[in-house]
Amino acid sequence: MAKIIAVGIQKGGDGKTTFACNLAMAAVEAGYKTALIDLDSQGNAGVTLSGNPDMHHIKESGAQQIYEVDDPVFAETDSGVFLLHGHSWLEEIDFREDVDLESLNLRSKVRNLPFDYVIIDTPPSSGPRQLAALFWSDLVIAPVKPQRFSIIGLGKLLQQIKLARRKNAGLAFRVVINQFISSSTEQNQFVTELHESLPSNIMKVFRSRVPVSDMLARGLPVWAYKKDKKLGQEWYEFCIEVLNLVK
Ligand SMILES: Nc1ncnc2c1ncn2[C@@H]1O[C@H](COP(=O)(O)OP(=O)(O)O)[C@@H](O)[C@H]1O
Ligand SMILES: [Mg+2]
Numbered sequence: 537m538a539k540i541i542a543v544g545i546q547k548g549g550d551g552k553t554t555f556a557c558n559l560a561m562a563a564v565e566a567g568y569k570t571a572l573i574d575l576d577s578q579g580n581a582g583v584t585l586s587g588n589p590d591m592h593h594i595k596e597s598g599a600q601q602i603y604e605v606d607d608p609v610f611a612e613t614d615s616g617v618f619l620l621h622g623h624s625w626l627e628e629i630d631f632r633e634d635v636d637l638e639s640l641n642l643r644s645k646v647r648n649l650p651f652d653y654v655i656i657d658t659p660p661s662s663g664p665r666q667l668a669a670l671f672w673s674d675l676v677i678a679p680v681k682p683q684r685f686s687i688i689g690l691g692k693l694l695q696q697i698k699l700a701r702r703k704n705a706g707l708a709f710r711v712v713i714n715q716f717i718s719s720s721t722e723q724n725q726f727v728t729e730l731h732e733s734l735p736s737n738i739m740k741v742f743r744s745r746v747p748v749s750d751m752l753a754r755g756l757p758v759w760a761y762k763k764d765k766k767l768g769q770e771w772y773e774f775c776i777e778v779l780n781l782v783k
Pocket of ligand 1: 551555660714742
């Protein structure tokens with residue numbers, strides 16, 4: 537049975553796609569057969585892993601297959617990650633009749649996909665596709681910037697997790713503080729507050745570092761950046777730690 541990890545927060549730009557792609561690429565590097573399902577209609581993870589800048593305009597072979605066909609066909613990407621990409625038409629899923637019940641019933645199908653790990657990138661808002669990911673997953677990782685609106689987004693995610701746990705009691709939850717700017721007094725305060733309010737959920741604080749976004753823009757993990765081996769190692773080790781949480 538596949539281990540399923542969702543990356544989510546009710547906020548855009550905090551690092552969902554960055555962590556989803558790095559987690560998936562770390563799993564491949566560690567020798568695991570790995571898939572990424574991009575449930576975000578922006579389709580950034582699919583664009584990143586496929587290297588096709590127009591991937592989010594293509595409906596065929598996208599993540600709607602989970603809902604629409606018995607045996608979804610994943611595309612093999614150069615990164616080694618098998619992909620069900622995201623695109624604008626994924627929003628049609630939200631209007632399916634009894635979609636939350638349908639998502640819940642798809643749980644065993646997703647968990648029986650022929651992979652060791654399935655990483656799910658999710659939309660930046662509450663809704664049927666985020667709830668689906670929470671129903672299917674063993675673990676949800678929330679990347680959060682130490683900023684007010686991100687913390688509000690984290691609160692909304694926590695409400696959805698509470699809801700999802702009624703049907704998926706084993707859903708674990710961890711936070712990674714991301715894009716921390718250490719010179720900001722306000723951000724330092726938020727980091728402290730987050731540690732105080734979620735002492736056992738916060739795994740790590742990652743600073744804002746240009747190579748993280750530069751590598752992702754090229755479809756590569758952070759550890760492909762050879763000029764700062766320590767940075768790459770930090771990201772790879774974190775990803776492995778996350779994968780091991782659900783092993
Ligand atoms: N630690 C980091 N340092 C620098 N840039 C980052 C970091 N984490 C994410 N980014 C960049 O921030 C932007 C938003 O991240 P992204 O993963 O796309 O967020 P989301 O999927 O939650 O909307 C991207 O350009 C990404 O490369
Ligand atoms: Mg994204």
